[in-house]
Amino acid sequence: MDSSYSTGGWMILSLILALATVSPQAEARAFFVFGDSLVDSGNNDFLVTTARADSPPYGIDYPTHRPTGRFSNGLNIPDIISESMGAEPTLPYLSPLLTGERLLVGANFASAGIGILNDTGIQFLNIIRIWKQLEYFQQYQTRVSGLLGPAQTQQLVNQALVLITLGGNDFVNNYYLVPFSARSRQFSLPDYVRYVISEYRKVLMRLYELGGRRVLVTGTGPMGCVPAELAMRSRAGECAVELQRAAALFNPQLVQMINGLNSQIGANIFIPVNTMPMHMDFISDPQAYGFVTSKIACCGQGPYNGVGLCTLFSNLCPNRDIYAFWDPFHPSERANRFVVRQILTGTSKYMPLMNLSTILTLDSKT
Ligand SMILES: *[C@@H]1O[C@H](CO)[C@@H](O)[C@H](O)[C@H]1NC(C)=O
């Protein structure tokens, strides 16, 4: 037997094994995230803006116990989705660490403060509006092409999971930002919702043109029930009526628009996520979910800890796991886990078209 021949065989085998172990990410499905502060994993830390979560106690329960730019005490919704797919969290697109193999995990383009409309969030100065996020997605694909070539890049993008979370700020930080806002003088609420939905349709169509083929699209949560709105608009702790009305108009029209897009394209590209009941479950019965309250934020000040920002000088609850809201606008990590559980395995009340488990099973067969 020729021993040098078998040594050569072993060398090839160990080379294959080595390649397989250095690039496990290349096996997993890529994940791309677009949207606002509910899904921003730190892009705004690289921008000149007031919408940032870059100082303690943000990140207090993150593995590093340091602020990361996430608007959470710990993980946010995209992190928990990555976790459930067995993947690393996607890095912010603006992070200098997002290079080489890490690009294949995906990227997070989200930026706190933005909305569907270009004029939403102007008070935050320099933020990455949705059309700029989509431009970055195109730039990302050019960068990955340099590593994998265009055909494999397109495959990576087509097979990826995408999450887009937009719309809340078009109400909270635009239409209802101040009394007699420019948009509220221009549009009645129902007309405004129709306009925002028609603009959102263009965004989703562009995402499809850029290669997105499995896109989770979240509706708005109960905007009127967040501690900030309770502090500003509520007398006895009841959810603010106008913002709840906005969500009640927006969400069904979003699902309708998505159904229209899917049938125009002829495939289930866009997957609606009915965030409203996902949140209302623990907001209406916090104790059933192990929360002591769904009205008072863990970190903040004033009524409901809902006034101003969460900073080192704020009230801070000792156990973040028993609060549904971390800060005046954003759920705690534990609340985010309840939301992601429904995205993964929820019935049609939560996931009207199909849940993420079903998507993962379907896509693993093709
Ligand atoms: C929003 O901005 C994008 C990019 O700058 C532009 O293409 C789009 O037309 C704008 N939308 C509206 C409604 O002005």
Ligand SMILES: *[C@@H]1O[C@H](CO)[C@@H](O)[C@H](O)[C@H]1NC(C)=O
């Ligand atoms: C997901 O959706 C399917 C289809 O609606 C449903 O049968 C299933 O119970 C849901 N949950 C899981 C874990 O798949």
